[in-house]
Amino acid sequence: MILRADHITFAYGDGDAVLRDASLELRPGIVTGLFGPNGSGKTTLLRCLNGSLAPSAGQVLLDERSIVSMTRRQIARHVAVVPQDTPTDVPLTVRQIVMLGRYAHGTTWGQESPEDNQTVDACMARMGVAPLAHRLFGHLSGGERQRTIIARALAQQGCVLLMDEPNAHLDLAHQIEVYRLAQTLAGEGQAVLMICHDLLIAPLMVDVAVAMHRGQIVAVGSAREVLTAQRLAQVFGTTVSIAWDDDQCVTARFTPEDRR
Amino acid sequence: MSSQRRVMPAAYLIPVLLAGVVLVALLALLLGGADLTPARIISTLWEGLRGQASDETATRIVLGIRLPRIVLALAIGAGMGLSGLAAQTLFRNPLASPYVLGVSNGAAVGAVVAMLLVGKTLGYAAVPIMSMAGGLVVSAAVFALARRSDHFGHSLLLAGIAVSSFCSALTAAALYLAGERLQTLVFWLMGGLWQATWRDVLLMLPVTALALLGLMLLAPAMNVALVGERSAGDLGVHVRRFQILLLLIICVTTAVAVAVSGVIGFVGLIVPHLLRMLLGADHRGLVPASAAGGALLLLVADTLARTVAAPAEIPVGIITALVGAPIFLWFLHRRAAGGGWA
Numbered sequence: 001m002i003l004r005a006d007h008i009t010f011a012y013g014d015g016d017a018v019l020r021d022a023s024l025e026l027r028p029g030i031v032t033g034l035f036g037p038n039g040s041g042k043t044t045l046l047r048c049l050n051g052s053l054a055p056s057a058g059q060v061l062l063d064e065r066s067i068v069s070m071t072r073r074q075i076a077r078h079v080a081v082v083p084q085d086t087p088t089d090v091p092l093t094v095r096q097i098v099m100l101g102r103y104a105h106g107t108t109w110g111q112e113s114p115e116d117n118q119t120v121d122a123c124m125a126r127m128g129v130a131p132l133a134h135r136l137f138g139h140l141s142g143g144e145r146q147r148t149i150i151a152r153a154l155a156q157q158g159c160v161l162l163m164d165e166p167n168a169h170l171d172l173a174h175q176i177e178v179y180r181l182a183q184t185l186a187g188e189g190q191a192v193l194m195i196c197h198d199l200l201i202a203p204l205m206v207d208v209a210v211a212m213h214r215g216q217i218v219a220v221g222s223a224r225e226v227l228t229a230q231r232l233a234q235v236f237g238t239t240v241s242i243a244w245d246d247d248q249c250v251t252a253r254f255t256p257e258d259r260r
Numbered sequence: 261m262s263s264q265r266r267v268m269p270a271a272y273l274i275p276v277l278l279a280g281v282v283l284v285a286l287l288a289l290l291l292g293g294a295d296l297t298p299a300r301i302i303s304t305l306w307e308g309l310r311g312q313a314s315d316e317t318a319t320r321i322v323l324g325i326r327l328p329r330i331v332l333a334l335a336i337g338a339g340m341g342l343s344g345l346a347a348q349t350l351f352r353n354p355l356a357s358p359y360v361l362g363v364s365n366g367a368a369v370g371a372v373v374a375m376l377l378v379g380k381t382l383g384y385a386a387v388p389i390m391s392m393a394g395g396l397v398v399s400a401a402v403f404a405l406a407r408r409s410d411h412f413g414h415s416l417l418l419a420g421i422a423v424s425s426f427c428s429a430l431t432a433a434a435l436y437l438a439g440e441r442l443q444t445l446v447f448w449l450m451g452g453l454w455q456a457t458w459r460d461v462l463l464m465l466p467v468t469a470l471a472l473l474g475l476m477l478l479a480p481a482m483n484v485a486l487v488g489e490r491s492a493g494d495l496g497v498h499v500r501r502f503q504i505l506l507l508l509i510i511c512v513t514t515a516v517a518v519a520v521s522g523v524i525g526f527v528g529l530i531v532p533h534l535l536r537m538l539l540g541a542d543h544r545g546l547v548p549a550s551a552a553g554g555a556l557l558l559l560v561a562d563t564l565a566r567t568v569a570a571p572a573e574i575p576v577g578i579i580t581a582l583v584g585a586p587i588f589l590w591f592l593h594r595r596a597a598g599g600g601w602a
Contacts, residue, residue, distance in 0.1 A: 090487055100483060
């Protein structure tokens with residue numbers, strides 16, 4: 001399934017538009033990285049893509065069907081979200097949290113089917129949280145919580161996965177694991193969007209990079225094409241460049257001015 | 261405390277609660293000022309079922325006074341347990357109850373106005389009608405104030421607290437002006453079931469039954485709502501519709517309960533909270549357990565209210581707080597390390 005934002009504009013209340021004329025296509029098999037500074041409209045774009053926010057202009061289409069015409073349950077069967085933050089005071093165990101991913105597939109009275117149980121067990125195992133199944137969510141470390149939330153998104157078994165800074169609470173090894181997971185899911189036919197702040201690993205792991213600046217998409221292409229020193233200076237307002245070595249290893253370089 | 265969550269399966273606890281309800285109901289039927297033997301009570305019940313009545317006094321006491329009071333206590337208690345659970349889920353706050361929405365106070369204003377001003381013209385129906393009207397007007401006002409907010413739950417809570425305070429002031433003003441009817445009003449406001457009739461049962465029982473059915477259907481979405489409004493939407497819940505349904509269930513159940521029994525506090529707060537400590541937060545078990553637990557607590561409290569100081573009657577709200585608060589504190593103490601919800 002293809003999820004497409006077609007020239008969408010969005011403003012909160014009567015304020016200025018925080019997203020302007022943004023167009024983006026998420027295709028099966030592709031990991032898309034969304035780069036940009038805080039407040040550039042990345043999360044708003046993600047929330048428009050899953051129909052949580054209705055654009056004031058333009059439209060979001062899931063396989064050419066307008067997403068605002070779909071029910072929340074229909075959307076959740078196709079589009080899963082890993083949010084930036086999840087409340088920690090949730091009185092549920094890890095397994096119960098992951099089982100919430102099956103809500104959109106559930107029955108009227110909410111009984112779990114054998115398929116629900118198998119899916120949840122598999123997703124917990126995949127994210128390495130199966131040993132924590134009966135721990136309370138609030139008692140987990142930041143990284144364990146994040147992996148639980150990713151497992152919950154996997155349990156939705158959608159064809160599009162939208163991740164809002166999924167690496168925010170993860171150590172280096174788990175960050176790489178999440179990128180590898182994104183690549184594996186794309187290999188299985190999913191369309192994956194990741195909002196990224198890291199400029200060291202992400203550029204190597206995404207198929208398509210998208211740069212956002214002040215509510216607009218300013219560049220789409222390969223990470224090498226998009227994350228140039230000139231564009232990073234334009235978007236982040238700081239002089240940082242990414243050096244690409246021949247063996248595809250990247251290093252971020254700051255100019256002496258920034259060091260001072 | 262271990263971070264492994266140990267809970268009791270709802271399938272074990274609910275039958276225990278229901279057995280408790282049946283036992284206390286039988287006991288409540290036997291207890292009372294009139295000197296009736298168990299055999300007399302059973303035969304009166306049997307005759308009542310067959311439409312016969314050989315002893316008019318026993319029939320009046322058992323079928324006209326004790327039985328409707330027991331059934332009403334069960335219906336109101338179950339309704340309060342359910343509306344308390346719904347309020348705690350709606351606000352994502354284990355200390356929420358229908359009171360914070362202002363529904364109880366709104367219903368109390370309606371009832372007090374009915375008693376003081378229009379009681380004689382509308383007869384029996386005045387208090388329930390005005391009480392329900394008061395509760396529903398307050399609910400509509402609170403909803404209208406909160407509906408445009410992106411954070412509906414929080415806005416609802418703030419609007420509820422403000423409107424609730426306003427209604428409390430109105431009730432206090434009405435009491436100030438009540439003159440010789442002050443004692444009647446105060447006694448009514450403390451809550452009690454001493455005037456229970458089958459008409460009250462016919463009003464309350466269908467509301468409780470519908471609330472139970474509605475919340476059983478909403479239980480999976482109530483589980484999802486625990487992770488917050490935004491994530492609930494991402495997981496497939498139509499959040500605004502879900503919140504309005506919960507609000508409707510809370511308001512109607514509370515308004516009708518206040519209309520037939522006055523303001524009985526504490527049941528809606530402690531029953532869902534205690535059960536969450538025992539069962540965990542899965543609403544598929546919590547919903548029926550809260551109904552059974554609320555019914556049991558209010559029946560115990562009402563039976564105590566009419567027997568401990570007989571022939572005088574203690575307002576049942578005093579008993580629910582006196583019985584409930586120490587149990588609640590004991591559980592809180594035991595679970596102090598378990599976090600706010602459980």
